Amino acid sequence: xxxxxxxxxxxxxxxxxVVKQLSPAELHExxxxxxxxxxxxxxxxxxxxxxxxxxxxxSRLPAAEQRRYKQLRRxxxxxxxxxxxxxEYQALLQQLEARNVKRIAALIxxxxxxxxxxxxxxxxxxxxxxxxxx
Numbered sequence: 001x002x003x004x005x006x007x008x009x010x011x012x013x014x015x016x017x018v019v020k021q022l023s024p025a026e027l028h029e030x031x032x033x034x035x036x037x038x039x040x041x042x043x044x045x046x047x048x049x050x051x052x053x054x055x056x057x058x059s060r061l062p063a064a065e066q067r068r069y070k071q072l073r074r075x076x077x078x079x080x081x082x083x084x085x086x087x088e089y090q091a092l093l094q095q096l097e098a099r100n101v102k103r104i105a106a107l108i109x110x111x112x113x114x115x116x117x118x119x120x121x122x123x124x125x126x127x128x129x130x131x132x133x134x
Contacts, residue, residue: 044113047113048110048114051109051110052110054102054106055103055106055107055125058100058102060096060099061092061095061096061099068088068092069089069092069093069096072085072089072092073089075089076089107122107125107127
């Protein structure tokens with residue numbers, strides 16, 4: 001393999017000059033490795049997009065259920081829930097908890113993919129540590 005001098009600041013022109021110095025066999029190997037890297041990078045981007053969509057999807061209940069949850073929560077705080085409303089509130093709360101589990105699992109997967117912590121990814125995405133559903 002030829003030895004090339006690499007400037008401190010690389011530009012596309014510098015990289016092209018180096019690539020042009022490769023033998024046909026080295027160029028072929030370089031192209032294969034570049035294609036593999038591009039494919040891997042594309043898959044990573046697709047996986048990240050899917051995780052971000054999953055996080056968003058599980059950040060709150062559907063609009064109508066979210067409104068109802070807030071109404072019932074306010075009534076609960078005032079101590080004016082009926083038995084039927086309490087049952088409905090508890091069911092919505094269970095849905096929220098299930099969504100939060102899915103959301104946190106997706107956040108952890110995204111944090112691992114980006115090489116950071118759960119808190120780090122939440123800060124990066126501007127998320128609070130408490131559930132967004134409140």
